Amino acid sequence: MVEIEAPALVSDELRDALMSVLGKSGVVSDPAVVAAQSGDWSEATKVAPAWVLFPRTPQQVADVLALCSHHHQKIVIQGGLTGLAGGATPTHGEVALSLAKLNQIEDIDTVGGTATVQAGVILEELQTRVEAQDWYFPLDLGARGSCQVGGNAATNAGGNRVIRYGTMRELVQGIEVALPSGKLLTMMNRVTKNTTGIDLKHLFIGAEGTLGVITRLVLKLSPKPTAANTALCALPSFEAATRLVRDMRRALPGLSAFEVMWADFMEAAQEIGNLRPAFATGSPVYALVETLGAHQEDDREQLERFLGEALEAGTVCDVIVAQSLEDSRSLWSYRETIGEMLGQLRPHAAFDVGVPMAAMASFVESVRASLRARFPDQRHLFFGHIGDGNLHVLSGPHVSADSLHMVEQVVYEAVRKVGGSISAEHGIGVIKREFLHLSRGAGEIELMRGLKAMLDPVGILNAARVFA
Amino acid sequence: MVEIEAPALVSDELRDALMSVLGKSGVVSDPAVVAAQSGDWSEATKVAPAWVLFPRTPQQVADVLALCSHHHQKIVIQGGLTGLAGGATPTHGEVALSLAKLNQIEDIDTVGGTATVQAGVILEELQTRVEAQDWYFPLDLGARGSCQVGGNAATNAGGNRVIRYGTMRELVQGIEVALPSGKLLTMMNRVTKNTTGIDLKHLFIGAEGTLGVITRLVLKLSPKPTAANTALCALPSFEAATRLVRDMRRALPGLSAFEVMWADFMEAAQEIGNLRPAFATGSPVYALVETLGAHQEDDREQLERFLGEALEAGTVCDVIVAQSLEDSRSLWSYRETIGEMLGQLRPHAAFDVGVPMAAMASFVESVRASLRARFPDQRHLFFGHIGDGNLHVLSGPHVSADSLHMVEQVVYEAVRKVGGSISAEHGIGVIKREFLHLSRGAGEIELMRGLKAMLDPVGILNAARVFA
Structure with a gap:
């Protein structure tokens, strides 16, 4: 359902004040622009915001928040609008704050392996820039071409390689956040280990913009892998998958993906994606595995040897190890029909x-x-x-x-x-808000509200997202 | 300096109330016991607490905090007393809350790879119990025989294997915390990925007991490695070490330790530890490296091949790869003279x-x-x-x-x-409190104080630790 609603009214006084901070080009009510900012990739009802604000510096973000707190103007924070929980979809009367123009890669430290970036940098651009320097930013998800690293942090994004590299939370070393009070909290830590009191960045990572606006980040890089190996395994049961993943993590520390597909998924993938069955006979469970390393041939041999032993032990019924990039793509294709499935x-x-x-x-x-x-x-x-x-x-x-x-x-x-x-x-956004209590206790939700009241007393930031 | 101070007075009313919660055996003023709880391993001046409280359940911890908040009685939280920052050393008038008797390993999940434990479990006991089940808790530090996992979490402990497994923060999946209000906040999450609002456990991990008392934990286990390989490398410069660690992380994902010793350390180690020089000629920098995996011989060959290439490239001047457990111990011995050095x-x-x-x-x-x-x-x-x-x-x-x-x-x-x-x-404790502002900004310290005021309004918990 898509309903474009009429923009709510922002007072002239606030509009003028916002323009004095952001310039005229930073405060936009052009119908085409506000329509484009009317919602994320979720099914939440789209609403065009009254105005879209485009700050170009962290200080401008902080100044905008101070003004909006003063004027009791609600704000929805927007990154690449690829979220699936409605968190960035405006609700009535909200002004949208887009990070799209706060998008500089400030530094890539090729000795320590960190990237210092502004929140609006597109994930794929960061990946490309970092890989050109022989380093690697391992977070990866389907929305890579549109999503922004600030949004990745605000939602604690995951993706395919979490088993090896962790979620976004583990990849953020330092952070800068604009608070509703108008303060800019700069915590751009560049060292891996920093045990100096409460680690405040975790208040903002995964908080879906309820407590502050992430403006800059120090991200942890990994050395760029130069070899990738893929295999598709047919398994006799899910129980075998739990043993396989444990043994694989032990034997192959380069394990970077362990995707499971049950038979019903595999059959649907073959039908909807028009793909040939990978194996002659069906199995109840399949595992698609990937290792990242530095030696293509050696790593493949190691993977083959490991899976050969798993075959003998009966953990695996059948297995295909990719011998080429094309093979690898073809093995991933079952998993990647998900886009078409979602459509159909x-x-x-x-x-x-x-x-x-x-x-x-x-x-x-x-x-x-x-x-x-x-x-x-x-x-x-x-x-x-x-x-x-x-x-x-x-x-x-x-x-x-x-x-x-x-x-x-x-x-x-x-x-x-x-x-x-x-x-x-x-994440929770608006779509799962009514179910939050199933995963978080009353005491936890009360503490979240306490933090919200402390940091955003007027309640201007992403109001009614995550918790009421 | 060790000064045992006279215990401060606790009111009869509070003492009776504490005894009604903990029983007589849980409220101890025996001089031998209070003397043993008079300080941690740091140089902070030792002070015997008036009483030592020994709760045996998480609810008892919460009840004790409610009572102490009501009576404005300050508490110092004590684990294994192995801290080096004075955080667990009592100050005048404080009662000590020891987690020593809250020490059950409640569950080891050998399918999902988690351990559910009470805060007072000794690290080494957990390691042993988990390894007996073919799993592995990778946090390791010199104090393993005395330190408690609750303290490890409260101080975000590190140690030798952080490069591979992360600090304690990355190993905690779920947590239970008793708050000064007397509430027990149970967040015993057992899943790796949980993106359901603000991740509150990070308020308590690394906060050194300023906001709550950790009572239970869900810890993430790894498959138990069955092979360890060690090498000592002589390097031409520190710059070479930065390249070596980057290349090693890429080529050997099982890399679990990368310890650097400068020449002055190595010379002192040889002299004080009475050890023979490892190499015929001295170098400005040495790196002690370790990989953990599943195949002793293959992993060693891989390490040897990698270091052979590093020798050819000039990143390394000389190298010794351990061929036995004894070799490995001998290579670690330089690094491990640190205990004797600290004494001398x-x-x-x-x-x-x-x-x-x-x-x-x-x-x-x-x-x-x-x-x-x-x-x-x-x-x-x-x-x-x-x-x-x-x-x-x-x-x-x-x-x-x-x-x-x-x-x-x-x-x-x-x-x-x-x-x-x-x-x-x-950590900061009391020893580094006056220097905190060198690593954390004024806005950060203000926010830490705000959190303290919110969660511990009376200021009973580890008062004047970390920040004033």
Whole structure:
């Protein structure tokens, strides 16, 4: 659903004050521009903001926040608008603050392996610039060409390589944040280890813009891998996958991806993506694995040897190790039909939940059985970054809002039962706000509200996102 | 300096109330017990607490805090008392809260790889128990036999293997904290990825007990490595070390330690530890490296091949790769004379600072020159976990407090200049409190105070630690 709403009114006094900070070009009400800023990639109802503000310096961000606090003007913070939880979608009466023009890569330290960047830098641009210097920024996700590193930090983005490199939180060494008070909190730490009191950056990483606006970051780089090896494994059970990932982490410290696809996902991928089956006979579970290293041939031999032993041990029923980049692409293609699936199964319910590994098999079985019983004509697909306990569930098409809601109830109730997380990487935003209590206790939500009241007493920043 | 002070008086009313929560055996004023709890491993002046409280459940900790808040009774939180910053050393009028009896390992999840533990579990006990189950808790430090995991989390402990596994912060998935209000905040998350609002555990990890008392933890385990390989490298310069660590991280993802020792440290180690020189000729810098993996022979071959190429490239002048466990111990022995050095060079100034890698060489040179000029008769030794930018400096013996203070001024001023960290792993406590502003801005310290006022309005917990 897309409803473009009429922009709310901003007082002349505030508009003039904002223009005096940002210049005329920094305060935009052009209908084409505000329409383009009316929502993120989620299904949240789009609303065009009254104005879009384009600060060009961190200090301008801080000055804008001071003004908006003074005028009780609500702000929605916008990066690349690729979020899936509605956090960056404006609501009525909000002004949008876009980080798009705060987009300089300030420094790449090729000795210490850090990049100092402004929040609006596009992830892919950073990756490219860093790799040209023989370093590597390992965070990677489908939205790489549009998403911004500030948004990656505000939402604690994950992606395919978390098993090796961690989520965005582990990649942020230093941070600068503009606070609603108008203060700029500069904590641009460049050292790996800094144990000097409360580590305040974690208040802002993953907080989805509720406490401050991230303006700059010091990001941790890794040496650029020069070899990648991929294999697709057919497994006799999910239990075998838990053993495989443990043994692989031990034997192959270069393991950088461990994606699991259940049979229903694999069959849908073959059908929807028009792909040939990878194996002659079907298996209940598949694992797509990748290692990153420095020696293409040696690493492949090591991977082959490891998987050969796993075959003998019965952990794996069959395996294909890519012998070329083309092979590798073809193995990844099953996993990557997800884009087409999301399109074809619309309207759908899509989940990114965190489930303890020990509970995963029974979680998948019971949720699948519930969904199949209630919705026998829909597809219910299970896959995910299982090396991190991150399960994706895609169920659709569902024509009614009631059906979608029922699917949500089934999945989230099952998550609550196993003490899992209702969002492993996409965040809460507005879409999952009503379910937050399933993953976070009343005391936690109360403390989040306390922090909000302390740092944003007027409540101007991303109001009613994450928690009410 | 050790001064055992007379215990301060606790009101009868409070004592009775504490006894009703903890039982008589949980409220101890026996002189032998309070004397044993009079300080940590630092040089901070020891003070015997009036009483030592021994809660046996998380709820008892919370109840004790509620009582002490009500009675305005200050508390010092004590784990294994191995800290080096005076954080756990009582000050006048404080009651000690010991976690020693809250020491159960509640669960080891061998599928998901997590351990659920109470805060008072001794690190070494956890390591042993986990390894018996074929898993691995990678945090390791000299104090392993006494330090407690709750203290490790409260101080964000580091150690030798941070380059591979991260600091304690990266190893904590879930946490339970008793707050001064008497609430127990249970956030025992067991999933790797949980992006559901503000990640509150980071308020308490590394906060040195200023905001709450950690009572339980969910810790992330790794598959147990079954092979370790060690090498000692002689390097032509520190600049070569920066290249070596980068290339090694790329080529050998199992790299688990990268310890650098400058020539002055190596010479002192040989002299004080009565060790034979490892190499025929001296070099300005040495790197002790370790990889952890699953194949002893293959991993060693890979390490040898890598170091062979480094020799040819001139990054390394000479190298010894351990061929046995005995060889490995002998290579580590230079680094491990540190215990004897600390004893022999007393009274000494010892630092664990964080320095950006790009600034490290000039930092060491200028600090060494300053110290040598002012204190030509003392030893000034440089070494550390350089893979993490963590430099240790040991200077002594210094007979006067003035000299010690002058050394501090030289080192900390140099840290401030390069934007480093005055503590990379030991923390602030009381010992470094006056220097906190060199690593953290006024706005940051103000925000820390705001958090303290919010969570501990009466100021009962570890008062005057970290910040005033």
